[in-house]
Amino acid sequence: MEGHVNFTLSDRLRKSPYYEATLRAGAKTFTIYNHMIMPTSYEGAEADYWNLMNNVTMWDVAAERQVEITGSDAFKFVEYITSRDLSKLQIGQGKYALITDEDGGIINDPIILRLGESHFWLSIADSDVLLWTRGLACGLGWDVNICEPDVSPLAIQGPNHLPLMIDLFGDWVMDVKYFFFKECELEGIPLIVQKSGWSKQGGFELYLRDGSKGEELWDIIANAGKKYDIKPGTPNNIERVESGLFSWGNDMDINSNPLELPLGNFCQLDKEAEYLSREALHKIRSEGPTKKLVGLIVDGDPFVGGCASPWKVMSDNQVCGKVSSAAYSPRLKINMAMATINNSHNEIDSEVMVETPWGTRSAKVTSIPFN
């Protein structure tokens, strides 16, 4: 199969609490994310896309691990690791933030949840934030405790998620604002229920707080969802590219910095609190970033897969950037790509060439999201 290989299981690669349930539900392909096996498709990328776009889906995203930070310096520490201004972060609220190092490089892009005055979770992408934060805290000698708790998110995503959520939890879910959350139980299973998820089709994430109850929780949702024709799903590459959701490790990493991304709203470089990357980011700002992450609409036949290795972006036979994510949108009927391109060619409507696995194609720079 295009873009797939046969994969050896190992104890080193952790099973999600929902793993057996996802096999029963027909999970067909997988990835490794935070040292954990995560399903990536059931019926295929496009069929899964329509299930997500048209109705409601449930996803095993246990691999979105949590890094828990407590202790008397916890709040100061969480401010210290990001340029996002967290001074108004309420208990019961989450905020998307870029974790950056002393050079401004992006370590990860979690949602930061505030569970208590000095109690935070970082709901992370695919790098060992546990090691970064523990190392840093250890070197600083600050009073924080950092661990990975037994927490495994299950996402309910899609435009028709709300009636199911009301059936399960009650009317209060209608009043939850984006990225806010509530601690609660479902048939005795301890959860945090947050209005969030890695799609723009609406929905919630249920942070399971007892890994032994994974299959039980999965079955409760699947059964309650039957009357709404719920389908198993996964983070979907087509939808997330359309919606402009970036993927750490693809579209950004330790060699990128926040000023190269269209994420200005999430970076307050002049915030009051002390933070590690202030000096580096101010320097980059004053010099100006040399490249930018932009969208590309690419000509030619529909892509028959995503971007499994960086694709060169060319102009006048010179490399001027690289594509890090791509998908054909069966709804918008365009080939979409996310690319980091040098300043010479990253203005809207600039024309470039892209070396795809299916030949060299002309492309035009556009804004993100695509829809």
Add this chain to the structure above:
Amino acid sequence: MEGHVNFTLSDRLRKSPYYEATLRAGAKTFTIYNHMIMPTSYEGAEADYWNLMNNVTMWDVAAERQVEITGSDAFKFVEYITSRDLSKLQIGQGKYALITDEDGGIINDPIILRLGESHFWLSIADSDVLLWTRGLACGLGWDVNICEPDVSPLAIQGPNHLPLMIDLFGDWVMDVKYFFFKECELEGIPLIVQKSGWSKQGGFELYLRDGSKGEELWDIIANAGKKYDIKPGTPNNIERVESGLFSWGNDMDINSNPLELPLGNFCQLDKEAEYLSREALHKIRSEGPTKKLVGLIVDGDPFVGGCASPWKVMSDNQVCGKVSSAAYSPRLKINMAMATINNSHNEIDSEVMVETPWGTRSAKVTSIPFN
């Protein structure tokens, strides 16, 4: 196939410089290791095992990434992160070491190579040591620079490796002592050649220092190896369990400590240099560890795969430990397992029960290695 799933490729999951070459050579299954795709078999675990045991094999182990540490505090820092005494580590020498945190938990178990007075590589197992060390150094404020250089090991392993190595590099390779290394070139390709590798069948690792030359290096070795009937291979689960090579993430992790492992020779808890986990490890030593990693010989039919999830070790219907690695040895004709077992049942010749995927089996505690 038992113990295998279908796997989605992504730009987030890095390709090794040898990736295309390994596909050409017939790589059949893969894993993810340090965010990189690594082959795990060619002809199958047992056929690959015999190729390794009987002759000579070449492995893509680029996923064994390097963390480079330089700067005026580099030596002090490298001593600080491990209980291994590195005071006599020579330039041109490597030592196996456990990297431990402030609680004594094992972050990783690299080979530490000393390239210069203040120039080190950690040749790492599967966790983001880059983030741990950078975070720690950043918090400490020490003068070190830490990065992941463009270095990708290729291993040549097996009892008949020496004539091939002499053909490639000359007679000097005969005099290289275990874990010592030399900087050199092969047809203009910059390498470090070390007597090392993740098997006990003898051999070398060639640390390629220019990722653009991966296929070229692969082909040079493959062609020179033809007269010795070299085969492509990978780290082999059967051989490494027989030989007692532990796998970080399987047999040890951040929740284990060095005193639970039979690795006393690699830990000098009273070494002179300052190190982070001294207090924690001294406390564990004085209280005594509560469990130990031991070998098990397990009764019954040959295992038809490895340990893809922890297997419970039982005694009197109580859980007393867990198996983290397992294989049937077609040479020793025994079922081998590595298990961490509570003090109540970890003495040599203790009898326990093991819940394997192929039924509950009786087993006897033995020492490691098995051969």
